[in-house]
Amino acid sequence: MVSEVRKTRLGGREGAVIARVLPYVSWLITPLLILLGWQLVVSLGVYPEFIIPSPAAVLERGVEVIVSGRLWENTQVTLVQTLLGLGIGALSGVFLGYFAAKNRWVDTLLSPLVVTFQSTPVVAYAPLLVIWFRDGITSKVITSALIVFFPMFLNTVVALRNVPPSLRDLMLSLRASRWQMFTLLEVSSGLPIILGGLKVSATLAVIGSVVGEFINADAGLGFLIEQARNAYDTPLVIVTVLTLALSARLLYGFVEFLEGRLLHWQRRGSR
Amino acid sequence: MSASLSARNISLEYAQPAGKRLPVLDRVTASVGSGEFVSLVGPSGCGKSSLLRILAGLKSPTHGSVAIDSQPITAPSPRIAIMFQDANLMPWRTVVQNVALPLEIAGISRNQREARARALLPRLGLAEFGESFPRELSGGMAQRAALGRVLIQEPDVLLLDEPFGALDALTRERISLDLLNLWHGTRPTILMVTHDIHEAVLLSDRVLVMSQRPGRLIAEVRVEIARPRAVANMYDATFVEYVRTVRTAIEHA
Amino acid sequence: MMRKLFAFLLGALLLVGIPAATAQETRELTFFLTFVPNIQFSPVYVALERGYFEQRGYVGDAPLNVVIEHGDEPLGVDLIAAGELQFGLVSGEQLLAARAAGRPVVFVHEWFQEYPVGVVVPDGSDIESVSDLAGRRVGIPGRFGASYSGLTALLTSNGMTEADIDLEEIGFNAPEVVCVGGVDASVIYINNEPLQIANRAAAGDCGDVTGVRVFPVAAAVDMVSNGIITNESTIAEDPRLVSDVVYAFDAGLRAVINNPAEAYLISADYVDGLPLDEPLRAALETAAARQVEWLAENPTATREAIAERRVALLTDLQAQFSSNSLIQLEVLLASIELWDADRLGFSELESWEQTQAVLLEMGFMEAPLDDLSSAFTNDFLPGTAQG
Numbered sequence: 001m002v003s004e005v006r007k008t009r010l011g012g013r014e015g016a017v018i019a020r021v022l023p024y025v026s027w028l029i030t031p032l033l034i035l036l037g038w039q040l041v042v043s044l045g046v047y048p049e050f051i052i053p054s055p056a057a058v059l060e061r062g063v064e065v066i067v068s069g070r071l072w073e074n075t076q077v078t079l080v081q082t083l084l085g086l087g088i089g090a091l092s093g094v095f096l097g098y099f100a101a102k103n104r105w106v107d108t109l110l111s112p113l114v115v116t117f118q119s120t121p122v123v124a125y126a127p128l129l130v131i132w133f134r135d136g137i138t139s140k141v142i143t144s145a146l147i148v149f150f151p152m153f154l155n156t157v158v159a160l161r162n163v164p165p166s167l168r169d170l171m172l173s174l175r176a177s178r179w180q181m182f183t184l185l186e187v188s189s190g191l192p193i194i195l196g197g198l199k200v201s202a203t204l205a206v207i208g209s210v211v212g213e214f215i216n217a218d219a220g221l222g223f224l225i226e227q228a229r230n231a232y233d234t235p236l237v238i239v240t241v242l243t244l245a246l247s248a249r250l251l252y253g254f255v256e257f258l259e260g261r262l263l264h265w266q267r268r269g270s271r
Numbered sequence: 272m273s274a275s276l277s278a279r280n281i282s283l284e285y286a287q288p289a290g291k292r293l294p295v296l297d298r299v300t301a302s303v304g305s306g307e308f309v310s311l312v313g314p315s316g317c318g319k320s321s322l323l324r325i326l327a328g329l330k331s332p333t334h335g336s337v338a339i340d341s342q343p344i345t346a347p348s349p350r351i352a353i354m355f356q357d358a359n360l361m362p363w364r365t366v367v368q369n370v371a372l373p374l375e376i377a378g379i380s381r382n383q384r385e386a387r388a389r390a391l392l393p394r395l396g397l398a399e400f401g402e403s404f405p406r407e408l409s410g411g412m413a414q415r416a417a418l419g420r421v422l423i424q425e426p427d428v429l430l431l432d433e434p435f436g437a438l439d440a441l442t443r444e445r446i447s448l449d450l451l452n453l454w455h456g457t458r459p460t461i462l463m464v465t466h467d468i469h470e471a472v473l474l475s476d477r478v479l480v481m482s483q484r485p486g487r488l489i490a491e492v493r494v495e496i497a498r499p500r501a502v503a504n505m506y507d508a509t510f511v512e513y514v515r516t517v518r519t520a521i522e523h524a
Numbered sequence: 525m526m527r528k529l530f531a532f533l534l535g536a537l538l539l540v541g542i543p544a545a546t547a548q549e550t551r552e553l554t555f556f557l558t559f560v561p562n563i564q565f566s567p568v569y570v571a572l573e574r575g576y577f578e579q580r581g582y583v584g585d586a587p588l589n590v591v592i593e594h595g596d597e598p599l600g601v602d603l604i605a606a607g608e609l610q611f612g613l614v615s616g617e618q619l620l621a622a623r624a625a626g627r628p629v630v631f632v633h634e635w636f637q638e639y640p641v642g643v644v645v646p647d648g649s650d651i652e653s654v655s656d657l658a659g660r661r662v663g664i665p666g667r668f669g670a671s672y673s674g675l676t677a678l679l680t681s682n683g684m685t686e687a688d689i690d691l692e693e694i695g696f697n698a699p700e701v702v703c704v705g706g707v708d709a710s711v712i713y714i715n716n717e718p719l720q721i722a723n724r725a726a727a728g729d730c731g732d733v734t735g736v737r738v739f740p741v742a743a744a745v746d747m748v749s750n751g752i753i754t755n756e757s758t759i760a761e762d763p764r765l766v767s768d769v770v771y772a773f774d775a776g777l778r779a780v781i782n783n784p785a786e787a788y789l790i791s792a793d794y795v796d797g798l799p800l801d802e803p804l805r806a807a808l809e810t811a812a813a814r815q816v817e818w819l820a821e822n823p824t825a826t827r828e829a830i831a832e833r834r835v836a837l838l839t840d841l842q843a844q845f846s847s848n849s850l851i852q853l854e855v856l857l858a859s860i861e862l863w864d865a866d867r868l869g870f871s872e873l874e875s876w877e878q879t880q881a882v883l884l885e886m887g888f889m890e891a892p893l894d895d896l897s898s899a900f901t902n903d904f905l906p907g908t909a910q911g
Contacts, residue, residue: 048605049626050602050606050625050626050627051602051605051606216666216695218667218693229599230597230598230618230621230668231621231625231888232598232601232622232624232626232627234625
């Protein structure tokens with residue numbers, strides 16, 4: 001009813017209509033601009049079509065590989081690897097991070113190593129992982145888990161260190177057990193930082209599994225890119241890259257959704 | 272129920288980086304009678320809060336001992352509740368959940384504990400805010416919720432560490448009087464650390480004055496103003512006299 | 525104030541001007557090679573070191589300043605196709621796949637006259653012909669590249685398919701896997717793995733294997749292997765540059781074939797970890813000098829005579845040095861056997877047809893090229909009249 005009234009009141013005022021529609025379509029603006037620029041580069045012939053194919057050619061190739069199932073087959077492999085890597089990496093990162101935050105010795109033994117390795121590019125050691133764990137999905141899952149582990153570990157340590165000491169005192173004064181300290185205080189208090197880490201990790205996990213695939217694989221999106229490159233199928237390379245980007249975005253979106261559900265208390269009343 | 276509280280010969284020292292030791296409390300002996308309301312005032316950094324934390328069982332003294340009804344205190348006790356300067360609410364819990372926290376830790380079922388918390392809210396003036404999150408509350412409301420979290424424990428002894436320090440003057444006055452009214456109900460023993468001499472005189476049976484660090488007890492002022500007290504009392508000549516006595520004691524600290 | 529500004533502008537002009545001036549004095553050229561620096565690229569190293577790229581400058585032409593860039597084949601092909609680079613060494617199959625996908629690249633010099641892939645079996649094996657591979661475990665680096673094409677060609681020419689054998693992907697580990705008996709046979713590069721296995725066998729470090737036999741793909745099918753590619757616009761706009769580069773490479777290749785000891789010494793500056801201790805260096809220097817003399821004395825020496833000199837060189841060195849320090853020289857000598865021909869660089873339409881047939885068979889190409897004959901040209905080979 002209320003919207004009815006508003007409509008009549010705003011009727012004819014185009015600026016107001018745009019202002020109302022804009023929030024729903026604003027995310028489209030940047031992709032559309034990129035698409036426009038892309039088409040422009042193709043139309044002007046800056047590069048030959050085999051280097052930068054037209055959006056239409058890419059779309060056509062995309063439809064082909066979707067219909068044939070080839071894209072989905074490979075996407076599945078990469079997604080499974082990524083999710084396993086993310087799960088294993090995140091759980092072990094949080095687990096060890098918890099002990100590092102609690103125990104000075106664990107911290108001294110692990111943290112320098114983690115900080116050093118975190119700043120090492122994954123492509124540098126991924127070939128070793130592929131040699132050690134051979135082909136199949138194991139080496140990709142491990143690469144992905146490892147790249148996820150570092151930020152999750154560090155974020156967990158930071159999250160637990162950032163639990164307000166006054167709340168710790170409160171819990172102690174209420175004679176909370178170690179387990180209650182963890183479930184009632186540390187988990188909730190650390191969640192924003194840990195979920196922040198998970199958001200970054202979700203995209204890193206995709207990188208980890210694709211890097212592994214580039215080195216040696218017989219399936220997956222990274223493998224599909226290599227195959228397309230060797231067949232000089234540039235449109236397919238772009239289709240696959242876009243699929244990868246979309247997968248990473250979806251994973252990121254899923255963590256954002258989780259964040260929204262778990263941290264609703266942060267948003268309420270923040271108007 | 273209430274209980275008496277005593278501190279005997281309490282000293283506290285902190286280890287310094289260079290192997291030195293920083294004395295914080297120096298042989299403090301004091302007691303609070305059962306059902307008594309006592310305030311502790313003194314210059315900042317004199318160790319008031321440390322003394323309170325020792326009494327709460329959160330910290331061990333270097334020397335000396337503390338006791339509740341002659342039972343030594345070595346760890347947090349269910350009979351003692353402490354309230355901190357900040358409301359110190361958990362931002363992810365609603366007001367009801369925050370107030371009910373002590374009962375949750377004590378293992379009381381969700382229905383029971385939340386019912387008890389809800390029953391407490393009207394007395395705190397938070398009847399409509401049970402499902403609000405802390406960030407939606409004003410400073411005064413948050414502090415009332417924190418007070419609720421203390422009261423729900425039905426403690427024999429209440430330790431208040433500058434509980435209203437972060438509030439504006441008017442809010443502070445109102446909450447102080449609310450506290451006083453609540454205290455008249457169950458009459459727990461209260462020891463309150465405060466900066467505010469007026470507040471101390473208005474609320475307390477006795478005001479203890481501590482010296483600069485290392486903190487020692489240097490004066491004791493017994494406030495013999497009839498209860499119940501109200502804001503109007505603050506303009507009486509006797510009240511002003513008490514305030515002056517306490518202030519002079521602090522200035523000589 | 526004005527003076528300072530003027531001085532600054534002058535300085536800026538000079539800075540901008542200097543590189544522009546030097547760019548006119550030489551012609552920059554990047555030569556694209558695959559993989560990593562390797563003894564097999566010795567023809568390029570020799571051509572660089574000997575100045576073959578500058579040698580045939582025409583009056584008024586700036587000398588060529590050639591640098592090497594390494595990368596994977598699809599990247600090199602695309603850079604050349606897009607005109608970012610002009611020349612590279614790429615396999616014939618990649619060239620056909622690229623042309624099928626619209627890349628205007630052209631093959632101008634067939635470096636490997638013989639396809640370098642084959643199947644290796646241990647000496648005592650009961651596999652006596654390609655048909656005996658049926659039902660046996662055959663190792664391969666992976667289902668890609670020249671090894672896979674070569675295997676497909678070999679099987680097809682014997683009326684077999686991949687389904688008739690038990691193909692196992694083993695990466696580039698054929699020597700290890702063959703030595704422990706992990707496979708019955710393995711697809712390998714003729715100029716590399718068989719030598720390594722034989723070396724290990726000779727040292728008693730290869731299980732029961734005492735020696736190897738090789739079934740070369742080339743014996744069954746004549747496929748085009750690696751060679752120089754360029755793009756159509758370079759051919760159209762700067763044909764002289766194409767013939768200069770082809771000439772230089774060809775001359776380098778000839779020099780390696782004629783004097784491998786010298787080529788090995790030159791390559792040591794380009795290839796990290798090439799075995800070359802002092803005694804070996806001395807022996808190679810002596811051999812190289814002797815070969816220079818011999819070539820001067822026998823200006824019309826036949827291919828066969830020169831090949832005999834190479835065999836003699838190896839026999840001579842094997843008497844003095846361990847097989848470990850000679851392995852890369854052996855790789856070079858084995859490679860030369862795949863390179864040497866009466867007419868270096870020449871490729872025939874028939875070889876291209878056979879290569880295309882294999883790619884179609886493997887599904888790497890969907891349809892034959894409309895104009896297979898424009899995928900390559902022999903027009904730029906030295907001694908060929910150009911239009």
